[in-house]
Amino acid sequence: MSKSEKLFQRASEIIPGGVNSPVRAFKAVGGVPPFIQSAQGPWLVDVDQRRYIDYVGSWGPMIVGHAHPEVVEAVREAMGRGASYGAPTAAEVQLAEKIIDLVPSMDMVRLVNSGTEATMSAVRLARAVTGRDSLLMFEGCYHGHGDAFLAKAGSGLATFGVPSSPGVPKATVEQTLTLPYNNLDAVIDLFNRHAPGIAAVIVEPVAGNMGCVPPTPGFLQGLGDLCRRHGAILIFDEVMTGFRVARGGAQEYYGITPDLTTLGKIIGGGLPVGAYGGRRDLMGQMAPSGPVYQAGTLSGNPLATAAGLATLDIISRPGFYETLDWRCQRLCDGLSAILTQAGIPHTGTRVGSMFGLFFTDKKPLNNMEDAKTSDLNRFRQWFHGMLREGVYLAPSQFEAGFVSLAHDDAIIDTTLEAAGRVAKTLVS
């Protein structure tokens, strides 16, 4: 038995499913996940001393690569000054200023500890300022594990959401309306019927939690127009896309101004951080300057803030995104050419350094229903084939991949060579 297998066995006795977040468990692909011992640049090393080129990047945060010396030094230095004070610090102000400087729509920001906290808080604020309760989200988008987001569309034309997890009160998700991603007509129709109750529309401006699914032209703009017309708050959940698809996130990339934005992942540089912010008149409603409550013992934590600041400093350098995008494009073009040559139906998607590779010939791929046409059996073969070759992909067809600054041309070439060997083994 490998060390990973032994650890997974021990873990499964005492941690539900053996993991602290469900998708790490390899349930969608089968097998035992490698337990990771260390990481450096584009590489992960597991407890059995196997090395992998990593395209998960901790699900998004590691945009400058693992253990980047500047980030390591910043955190080491911060730790030496004490881990947490529960009192304000200069670094929080710097990080807030940096975020506001980079993200076009944000006038004010509040730091929290995870993306989940950011989205929950943004929705609370939207409900508070509109005096409305309903929330519109899109099928296949993920906004963390807050009760309000664990909803799926009810049957038929019913507009009330139903819980997608036991333990979520029916009454909570009755206020959550769910529509297919990229279907603006459905949103228009919904606003026509329910506008006076809709507090907010929350959307991943590039969907990254059903694989990578870009917005169709006009979709985000249409959401913005509808929200403005009907007095609803537009929330861009940029926990994944923020500082990923462009320095100013998807809102900069597509030129759309949301009312509120949620951030996470990259702003923590691998440590637990989230943030939400936006219009000054809205954010001014948050406690203690306003009546809307939200708090956090470890919010703005000195270590997390140090890692975030170091990371944002690196991404601010000239040419960072051009380099990253070019490498991701090379990777995606290469993978696509290999699969085409092997006669494997697939649809590749990419925005910046975020990519998807679906084993379906559905083109364009616009929503969850399209994504679900993927051949999951083939994905499993692909995933395990690549893992054996030393390439670590997300263990689900419905997750995005990420390229980091540490994925240089040689790393991409090695990946493509592995893909060439694996593609030959794929059968339906």
Ligand SMILES: *Cc1c(COP(=O)(O)O)cnc(C)c1O
């Ligand atoms: C990861 C993610 C979240 C949740 O963030 P956590 O830090 O895991 O709570 C929310 N929204 C989006 C778009 C995400 O990708």
